[in-house]
Amino acid sequence: EVHLLESGGDLVQPGGSLRLSCAASGFNFIKYAMSWVRQAPGRGLEWVSDISETGGDTYYADSVKGRFTISRDNSKSALFLQMNSLRGEDTAVYYCVRGIVGAFWGQGTLVTVSS
Amino acid sequence: DVVMTQSPLSLPVTLGQPASISCRSSQSLVHSDGNTYLNWFQQRPGLSPRRLIYKVSDRDSGVPDRFSGSGSGTAFTLRISRVEAEDVGIYYCMQGTHWPVTFGGGTKVEIK
Numbered sequence: 380e381v382h383l384l385e386s387g388g389d390l391v392q393p394g395g396s397l398r399l400s401c402a403a404s405g406f407n408f409i410k411y412a413m414s415w416v417r418q419a420p421g422r423g424l425e426w427v428s429d430i431s432e433t434g435g436d437t438y439y440a441d442s443v444k445g446r447f448t449i450s451r452d453n454s455k456s457a458l459f460l461q462m463n464s465l466r467g468e469d470t471a472v473y474y475c476v477r478g479i480v481g482a483f484w485g486q487g488t489l490v491t492v493s494s
Numbered sequence: 495d496v497v498m499t500q501s502p503l504s505l506p507v508t509l510g511q512p513a514s515i516s517c518r519s520s521q522s523l524v525h526s527d528g529n530t531y532l533n534w535f536q537q538r539p540g541l542s543p544r545r546l547i548y549k550v551s552d553r554d555s556g557v558p559d560r561f562s563g564s565g566s567g568t569a570f571t572l573r574i575s576r577v578e579a580e581d582v583g584i585y586y587c588m589q590g591t592h593w594p595v596t597f598g599g600g601t602k603v604e605i606k
Contacts, residue, residue, distance in 0.1 A: 414595075416543075424535070424543065424586055426595040440594060474542060480533070480588060480595050482545040482554050 381405040381483045383475045388488030395465050399488060401458040401475030408456035409433075414480050415449060415460050417471035418487075425471075428460065429479050443469075465492045496520050496589050500598035506606045513574040515601045517587035522567050524591070531590035534563055534572045537600075538583040546585075547572065579605060 387399040399415070414429040428439045428449040437449050448461040458475055472487040497520040507513045523530045534547040545554050547563035550570060560575040574581055582605060587598040 423600045424588070424597040426597070429595075438593070479590055482548070484542040484544070486542055 381477065383477065383483060383485035385473065385475045385485045385488035388473065388490045390491045390493065391465055392494050393466060393492055395492070396461070396463045397465065397490060399460040399462065399473055399475075399490070401485060403456040403458065403475075403477070406477070408451075409453045411477050411481075412479055413451060413458045414476040414478065415458075416474045416476055416480060416484075417469075417490075418474070419468070419471040422471075426480060427473070430458070462490070465490075467492050495594060496523075496592045496596050498587055498589055498596050498598035500585075500587060500601050502601060503599070504602045504604070506604050507574075507577045508606050509579065510576050513577050513581075513603060515572045515585055515587075515603075517565075517570045517572070517598050519568045519570075519589055521592070523570075523589050524567065529591075530566065532563075532565070532570050533588045533590065534561075535586045535588060536581075536583050537586065538580075541583075543586065574603075577603070577605070 382404045384402045415427040417427050430437045430449045434451045446464045450459045470492045472489050474487045475485040477483040499518045501516045523532050530550050532550045535543040536546050537543045546557050546561050551563045562573045564571050584600045584602050586600050
C-alpha cells in the first residue's frame with residue numbers, strides 16, 4: 380500500500396526557515412517524480428514544486444522560486460522541501476504527492492508563518 | 495499560466511439525484527503527445543485530496559462508477575450519477591498539460 384507521511388510543519392516567524400520531510404513507502408520510490416502541493420487555510424490547492432525521479436530536474440512555482448528548494452534521497456525513499464525567507468502567505472498545509480500531482484497524497488503538514 | 499475556471503462554486507444536491515460540475519481552461523489541454531491531462535480531485539472535509547479521474551475520463555482504482563468525466567479541448571465535466579452522503583466535499587479540476595500544473599478554484603458539493 381502506498382503511504383506518504385509528511386513531517387516538519389511548525390509555527391515559524393516571518394523570515395524564518397523550515398524543512399519539510401516526506402517518508403514514502405509501499406512503492407518503488409526511485410521510479411516516480413514527486414511533488415509538493417499546498418493549501419492555505421480555507422483556500423484551494425496550489426502546486427509548489429516537483430522533482431524528477433533522479434533529482435536532476437526541479438521545478439518551482441513563481442511564488443516560491445529562489446526561497447524553496449526541493450530535494451530527495453532515493454536511498455531512504457524520502458522527499459524534502461527546504462523553505463527559507465518564509466512569509467505569511469506561505470501559511471498552508473503542505474502535501475507530498477506521488478508523481479506530478481498524481482493519485483497518492485500524504486495527510487499533510489501544517490506550516491504557520493506568524494510573529 | 496493556464497487558468498482553470500470551475501462552476502458552480504457551490505452545488506446543493508438532493509441525495510440520489512445527479513450532479514454536474516463544469517471546468518473550463520484558458521487554452522486547449524491537448525498535449526503534443528495526444529493525451530489530455532485533465533484530472534479531477536475530491537476533498538472530503540478534513541481529509542487530503544483524492545484523485546478520482548485522470549486524463550479526462552479514466553477512473554482511479556476504487557472510485558465508484560457513479561463518477562464519470564468527459565470533455566475535450568477546453569471544456570470538461572465531472573458527473574455524479576446519483577449523489578450519496580459520502581460525496582460531500584470540494585471538487586477540483588487540475589490540468590497537467592502545460593507547465594505549471596494549475597487547479598480550478600473548487601466546487602463545494604453539499605446535501606440539500
